[in-house]
Amino acid sequence: MIKISGNTLEPNSIAGQYKSNSIEIKIIDILSSSSTIYKYDSEDQLKFELSLRKSLIAASRALYRSKFSFKVFRKSKCNTDFWHRTNEGGFLLERGVMASDAINDIYINGSKYATECSTAIVIVYYKAIADVYPKELFNKMFPEIYLMNWQHLDSDLGITNKSKLPDYFPGDCRYFKNPDVDPLTPEWQGENTFDLGNDTYYGHGLGIADSERIIRALNRRRIEDSTTSAYLMDSAVRPNFKYLADRLNS
Amino acid sequence: MINHNSYFMDYEECHMYNQSSKNICLLDDIRLKNGKDKLKAAYYEIVDTDVYRAIDLINDEKLQFPSLFILQGEISKFDLYPSLSLRNKLAIDISNDILARRDSEARFITSSNREDMYSILKWILNTGYLDDGLNDRYDEVIETAAILLVKEYGDKDCFNQIESLIFDRHRKGFFIYDLVWAYFETCASDNLSGLIERLRSPIWKDVELSRKLLNFIPCIGSNASSEPATQYESAVKWFNQNKDFLNYTGESFLQTSTPCRYTVSLESKYLHETIPVSIKETSRSISQDKHALLKNFRELDDESKSLLSNYSAILFQKNKHKWNKWIKSPMSNQIEIAKRFSGGNF
Numbered sequence: 262m263i264k265i266s267g268n269t270l271e272p273n274s275i276a277g278q279y280k281s282n283s284i285e286i287k288i289i290d291i292l293s294s295s296s297t298i299y300k301y302d303s304e305d306q307l308k309f310e311l312s313l314r315k316s317l318i319a320a321s322r323a324l325y326r327s328k329f330s331f332k333v334f335r336k337s338k339c340n341t342d343f344w345h346r347t348n349e350g351g352f353l354l355e356r357g358v359m360a361s362d363a364i365n366d367i368y369i370n371g372s373k374y375a376t377e378c379s380t381a382i383v384i385v386y387y388k389a390i391a392d393v394y395p396k397e398l399f400n401k402m403f404p405e406i407y408l409m410n411w412q413h414l415d416s417d418l419g420i421t422n423k424s425k426l427p428d429y430f431p432g433d434c435r436y437f438k439n440p441d442v443d444p445l446t447p448e449w450q451g452e453n454t455f456d457l458g459n460d461t462y463y464g465h466g467l468g469i470a471d472s473e474r475i476i477r478a479l480n481r482r483r484i485e486d487s488t489t490s491a492y493l494m495d496s497a498v499r500p501n502f503k504y505l506a507d508r509l510n511s
Numbered sequence: 512m513i514n515h516n517s518y519f520m521d522y523e524e525c526h527m528y529n530q531s532s533k534n535i536c537l538l539d540d541i542r543l544k545n546g547k548d549k550l551k552a553a554y555y556e557i558v559d560t561d562v563y564r565a566i567d568l569i570n571d572e573k574l575q576f577p578s579l580f581i582l583q584g585e586i587s588k589f590d591l592y593p594s595l596s597l598r599n600k601l602a603i604d605i606s607n608d609i610l611a612r613r614d615s616e617a618r619f620i621t622s623s624n625r626e627d628m629y630s631i632l633k634w635i636l637n638t639g640y641l642d643d644g645l646n647d648r649y650d651e652v653i654e655t656a657a658i659l660l661v662k663e664y665g666d667k668d669c670f671n672q673i674e675s676l677i678f679d680r681h682r683k684g685f686f687i688y689d690l691v692w693a694y695f696e697t698c699a700s701d702n703l704s705g706l707i708e709r710l711r712s713p714i715w716k717d718v719e720l721s722r723k724l725l726n727f728i729p730c731i732g733s734n735a736s737s738e739p740a741t742q743y744e745s746a747v748k749w750f751n752q753n754k755d756f757l758n759y760t761g762e763s764f765l766q767t768s769t770p771c772r773y774t775v776s777l778e779s780k781y782l783h784e785t786i787p788v789s790i791k792e793t794s795r796s797i798s799q800d801k802h803a804l805l806k807n808f809r810e811l812d813d814e815s816k817s818l819l820s821n822y823s824a825i826l827f828q829k830n831k832h833k834w835n836k837w838i839k840s841p842m843s844n845q846i847e848i849a850k851r852f853s854g855g856n857f
Contacts, residue, residue: 334686335651349686379765410688411768422767436766444662445609445655447689451766484663498767 263292264300265307275304284318284431285311287458297427302503309393309506314432316389321455321463324385327371331378331466333448334410340366340373344408350376351409360403361391379410381465382434382453386418386500394509402508417508419501426497431458434498437472439479441487449482451491453498536571538578547581547645554582558589565589570596576639580606580649601631609655610648629664632656640672643679650685658693670694670702678709681720688764691724695772700757703773707750711743727773752824756780780820781808783827783834807842815846822849 263270272293279285288311292299301307332338334350343363344352352374354363364387367374387406391399407413414420429435433456442450452475454462460471467478472493479491535543542550558565568574569582569591579599583606586592592600605628635656643653657673660666673694680687694702709721710731718739725731730745756779762770779785782801808816827834837848 334688335647348684349688377765410764411766412764414768420768422769438761438766440761444658444693446612447658447692448765450692450763453766 262295262298263289263307264298265304266302270304270307275307279311284315284458288314288430288432291428291430295428305510306503306506309509310502312393313389313500313502313505314430316392317385317432317455318457320385320388320392321457322469323368324371324381324388324465325463325469327368329367329371329381329465330375332375334377337376337380338374340370342366347407347409349409351380351407351413352376354406359400360387360406361396361399363406364388364391376408377410377448378453378465380408382455383408383411383414385455386420390418390505398509417504419504420498421501422496422498424496426495429456429497431456435462436494436496436498437464437475437479437491438494439483439491441483441489442479443482443484446482449479452479534573536568536573538568538571538582539573539575542578542581550578550581551585554585558585558591562589566591566594570599574599576602576635577642577645577649579603580639580645580652597627598631598634601627602635605631605635605656606652609652629660629666632660632664633666633669636660636669636672640676643676644683644685654690657690661693661697665697667697667699667702670697670699670705674702674705678717678720682714682716692763692765695759695763700754700759700773703750703754707743707746710746711739724772726769727771753780755785756824777816777820778805778808781816781823782838783823804838818849818853819845822852
């Protein structure tokens with residue numbers, strides 16, 4: 262159920278603003294049919310979440326289509342016109358470079374970049390926000406970006422990992438865990454993915470696939486004779502949609 | 512131009528050297544005193560002059576892994592591999608496997624004798640971890656040797672080395688995440704005391720990292736700004752009360768920004784017994800009486816579970832006789848007694 266400022270929102274009242282079968286409609290369906298009450302301060306707040314979730318999916322697909330490749334942190338690479346590669350394999354925004362330009366460059370010059378899946382996820386977050394925010398606001402909010410797995414996240418993203426959620430939505434970041442990973446390839450201990458809807462996920466290094474195929478791919482990277490399968494965890498990582506909406510609308 | 516006399520000894524000098532130096536061999540001595548480039552240059556000259564001596568030196572039992580790793584180019588150039596000792600051959604094969612990131616079917620590591628492999632990995636880590644930072648390839652070999660020891664061989668003696676590697680790398684800003692993952696994957700909560708010690712390290716970066724790794728301890732997660740000494744004392748107290756009841760979650764830095772690696776099993780704390788995570792296993796591994804207690808305990812709300820488990824742990828430590836009596840009383844009595852004494856007045 263959706264409540265805006267304490268009042269129940271009939272899905273039909275907002276659904277007309279979106280194309281049928283669109284991602285937004287799917288999200289509205291999950292929100293409104295849930296037994297959980299999803300509260301928003303305003304309709305704009307809800308619309309922003311729909312918009313950002315759609316943008317996260319678009320940014321995932323675009324990164325997949327770019328020539329951005331998979332490399333372990335030790336062998337990661339970046340375009341040094343925009344980023345400084347640190348000793349641990351992260352990408353630190355170069356001084357004097359605008360964050361929006363640097364994030365966009367990853368999508369334009371993908372072949373100059375390579376890293377692991379967790380950093381790819383963070384790139385998608387920044388790109389999705391850059392695409393829904395005015396350039397000035399994005400650069401003001403994120404003047405210092407350091408891309409290195411889940412570390413050094415800007416607190417304005419409000420990223421949190423929540424377990425045992427009642428509902429999962431397209432645009433959620435989901436984790437496939439591989440408990441019996443081959444110790445020589447620890448980068449496959451799990452796969453961070455974006456839920457693209459319809460049991461389709463984007464995971465950097467594995468591509469776009471359904472959950473079964475992602476699990477099969479991870480299972481191929483287990484210790485010999487393992488009988489413990491990889492699995493999709495009952496948790497999701499989400500940015501603080503409401504805070505990001507309020508920053509846009511303030 | 513290499514100065515022949517600076518590191519190249521003749522047989523007599525070398526013999527004297529061996530007599531006087533029981534713990535370090537000539538090649539390591541050259542490396543430690545003059546660096547890796549001079550070791551390479553010296554070895555090149557030794558091979559050029561007396562190949563048999565060069566083979567003896569590289570096969571010296573006391574040789575440390577960094578010297579072998581540095582001299583791989585020379586070994587290959589002069590085709591010395593067939594003359595290497597088994598230890599050296601295996602160490603080179605392992606390094607090549609790691610650096611080539613071969614698929615498991617094509618790996619030398621998986622096809623070799625496990626005991627041999629274990630002792631070589633130990634040798635690589637024990638004699639090599641202090642030289643971490645030599646170069647990227649070397650660091651990868653050291654790191655993977657540590658991971659293999661923990662994950663493949665369940666080795667629990669290498670924690671100190673792994674911990675040292677993690678904190679040393681963190682101070683230099685180097686990659687730590689795979690080592691941190693391996694360190695916790697042992698699921699051995701005993702080794703946490705080493706991390707807790709680092710909460711009062713004089714090096715601030717060590718304090719920061721240990722706080723990050725120990726964020727599951729309430730006094731650290733909720734109060735990251737408190738004084739290191741105060742935090743250390745609170746962490747030690749918490750650890751002593753809960754170390755026997757910790758469950759490993761498997762969360763890692765790859766998965767989330769603030770992985771919570773351990774949770775306290777309230778069930779274990781309540782029964783003062785290790786409770787396997789799987790419910791099926793539980794019924795097989797604990798007595799019928801305890802299984803009944805657990806069944807009732809699981810029906811309680813979170814607040815009551817926390818109250819009972821804390822009371823149980825403290826009472827068990829103070830007076831086992833009283834604890835035995837208390838745990839056998841009806842659940843309502845247990846809660847009443849625990850409530851009456853909550854606040855530590857017992």
